[in-house]
Amino acid sequence: MLSGLLDVALLDSVMRALIPILLAALGGMICERAGVFQISLEGLMLIGAFAAVAGSFAVGSALVGVLTAAVAGALVSLVLAYGTVTRGGDAIVLGVAINLLALGLTSFLIAQLFGVRGVFQDPGIVGLQRFAIPVLSDLPIVGSALFRLTPIATLALLLVPVLWVWLFRSASGTRLRGVGERPEAAATLGVNPVRTKYLAVAASGVLAGLAGAQLSLGNVVQFSENMSSGRGWIAVVAVLLGRAHPVGVLGACLLFGVAEGIGFRLQGQGLPSQITDALPFVVTLIALAVARRRFKRVLELTAA
């Protein structure tokens, strides 16, 4: 049965599940490294998904949609930055508030702007094109799934090595890690922790916004209420599970992507969707239980 599961369609659905989670998680990772616990990824992703559709529909350009998503994600994320960094508020409380706000706001706006309930679908929304990477995309089985991607998906995969080098080898990346670890030490050396944290949070807003754009202009071309459906939360877990390391985060996201892909496939084979939809979350729970110690440690570090 397993051999029947591993095919082009499965790889494709794994990639569809992976990319949004990965983008959001990389954003969360940057925040984590800067010492800001980012749990508003879910809301930012949803805002991004909505903004992408709205931008694309208004101008008739996928690029504009994507840019709108990035800007919207960044703007909303600044609420978190202001609340936690400037005002010293609790990142968890604020993050949850942003998630609730995003859900309510997008549901409200879809009705106000487009006069529909639940789902907004229109030929006027321009989706993202996939483009093929020459040669690689001609490989059997994996070729079309892994190397025919939207620009956002390509960016997500490229970001893994880029962020790896940036975090650990560049001056700004090292400074960011220092700020996350000992902000007062960074301040004594003339590195401004507040500015660094704002930039980190804004970056996570951009990336989560792009994750949303991939959902609403890449995976499908529509906006539906609560379409992020827990992916942002999974991204939060992926950050912790992957120890805020780009490769670790990619690994954790792959775990969830594969779980979702298999769930999707099992659904196709007749399993009730209630069960298959739960699969990524069951994997999350198991992963959390296995990594509980590590999870606690990260939480402590974040709190300190």
Next chain:
Amino acid sequence: MSADPRAPERPSGNELELRGITKRYPGVVANDRVDLTVRSGEIHAIVGENGAGKTTLMSILYGLIPPDEGEIRLGGEVHRFASPRDAIDAGLGMVHQAFKLFPSLTVAENVVYGDEPRRRGLVDRAKARRDVAAIAAEYGLSVDPARRVEDLPVGVLQRVEIIKALYRDARILILDEPTAVLTPQERDALFVVLERLRERGHTIVFITHKLGEVLALSDRVTVLRDGRAVAELVTAQTDEHEITHHMTGREVALTQRPAERTPGEIRLEVRGLRVEQGDGPPLLDGVDLEVGAGEVLGIAAIAGNGQNELVESLVGLRTPDAGRVVVDGQDITTDTVAARRRAGVAYIPEDRHRVGTAGAASTRDNLLMSYQRESRFQRRRWLDRGAVDEHATRLIDGYRIRVAGLATPVGTLSGGNLQKIVVAREVEHDPGVLIAEQPTRGVDVGAIEFIHERLVEVRDAGAAVLLISAELWELRALSTRIVVLFEGRLVGTFDPRTTDEQTLGLAMTGASQASGAGPGAHR
């Protein structure tokens, strides 16, 4: 000292001048029109009791906090530092009281942080390591640039901090209580480095409250008291006595003679106390003690010889594997901490931050803690705020605790003030048995005197006092008897009047298993 530090041909321009620096915090004037003049190429000591305003003054100088009034002049020019970056650019370097290092980064990464050498857009790690190694070699600061900071001992961390300042071309190096965390060997090594820095023309501002260090190292001294600069002295022309007088504003006598009268009935009795450890030798191996009313029993031991386990067994933080603890005839071996405290056991713990106080809680609450159930603090089973406040106010006044208000969280207080809060709480409830563990560690000379007076008062009120201290002079000054604990066993009893520190030190290493048989040494 190697060369004469006060050679006359030394350049004598004023490198650094602070004029009229004032900084007010709610309820406290941390710096009150402070003037400070530091000459080029000297080691300038700044001394003062805890809370005198030394750290505040240096933080202002370094651009960490803005002054309310006053100006900073470097080489005659007025500077305004909006951030440490400005101060660094002006040639200042600071080694903070609490190190400012990134544990997960390497030594080299810590040093270059914020001023990284680059190659093709990335940090040039090889050059960073070479630069650090070069500075280390030049000034005799041995460190391995590739090690992670979290794996290094404090003495090395301090060298990293000094290298950090030198890497940024600091001409003026400020060190805030650099010796507080060092072993004597590390301290001597630091002094050698500081002297070498002076030889190379660096100017050093050195904060401490240990007078021996001031006299050994500095060229001149500025004394701070209650936020004011009260004296500027030339080290060669002053002495310990004069400096102490300026620091405290009064005469300080650090010799308390033990009570002459014989101890009364036994209040604390320990029999055959045993604490095992996994497969190693026992941590406590059959300890017997008796402490009478009006007696101070000193315990001398090198760290890790069972004194922590003994104290924990007495105060209820650990259940011994065998043996009994009896207070006033009542067996408390297995009692809870609360029950022991009701039985009259008070405890001044060695770690005042983590054990002795709750940093985020108010001064009022810290002074009350664990006595809140006493009827005098209650009214109809609720806390009587009036009584609690009155109690706290009385202790703050009586102990001269420098704190803005009753609601101030104690986490912001200086070490000496915090220790006074612990001592006030433990002593004021009339203990029958007081266990005082390093009661004056890290506090200044005025506070030491004050705390010693309180311990003597408790003793004279008829309590049994158990004193654990790493300072042999303190044990000798306060104890009626001194017992030496070595590898979990009592290896000797000494009379402080007839025993010198060498003898005690030797016994602590287990060298002599015999008792010093001075008169009155045995009960």
